[in-house]
Amino acid sequence: MRIVVKVGTSTLAHATGRLNVRHVEELVKVLSDLKNAGHEVLLVSSGAIGMGVGKLGLSARPADMPGKQAAAAVGQCELMYTYDKLFGEYNHTVAQILLTGDDLEHDDRRKNFENTLFRLLELGALPILNENDTMATAEIAVGDNDSLAAIVSTCAKADLLVLLSDIEGLYTADPRKDPNAKLIHTVERLTPQIMALGGGAGSSQGTGGMATKLSAAATCTSEGIDMVITNGAKPSVLYDIVEGKPIGTRFLGIKGEHNT
Ligand code: GLU
Helix, strand or coil: CEEEEEECHHHHECCCCCECHHHHHHHHHHHHHHHHCCCEEEEEECCHHHHHHHHCCCCCCCCCHHHHHHHHHHHHHHHHHHHHHHHHHCCCCEEEEEECHHHHHCHHHHHHHHHHHHHHHHCCCEEEEEECCCCCCCCCCCCCHHHHHHHHHHHCCCCEEEEEECCCCCECCCCCCCCCCCECCEECCCCHHHHHHHHCCCCCCCCCCHHHHHHHHHHHHHCCCEEEEEECCCCCHHHHHHCCCCCCEEECCCCCHHHC
16 A cells, blocks of 8 residues: 655644654654555655744744744754654655645656655655745745645555544534534545535644645545545554544545546
């Protein structure tokens, strides 16, 4: 199986912006093991801005664009240093790929990206992707890593995208406000009623919320790719997800011409 895992800032970093060592170590261990079991793994990792905030000792996430970009430039190094070190412990080699929305819209640049990606997979490396935040001002950015992960899954012809977040999945109502809200285990079709459940905001640390996750689901499922939203606090759930067990919310890829 070719699996894309997207991890959000709220899973990777504490509210201080400092690394959540336990979450990251567990994530790296499980992804290494999935690779050892013969799966191909790609990681879309947020956390550059959040970790830059911690490393620079800033009291809050910067509100202005150059501030965010500077924090991302610092935090991206910290992030890759951490992944390189931890995946290295399990003898896996990581590769960094930074993209903007603009890169993916130009056929020649997208092709270069895909060629690199497939060669990295052939070489047994584990690509780690993020938006190139230094370049990605609003006009040319993908903007959030849920959407980036969906586009990467399409380019990589993945079988499965897992979004690790700070929520369990998609609920029938906002679980923070409605005690009767129920987790939806399987979404077979993205109806207007399902899309309307994307109203709630995300966490204070990352960029995406439920709306960006539902739009990522639309991109993936239309290409025949299954997508799962689940809580990233226990990365070992990835084993069950890969086996198709009911964890979080699974959006079923539309089977047809795309994945025959
Ligand atoms: N590229 C941003 C970062 O690494 C994250 C964007 C997102 O969380 O959606 O901090």
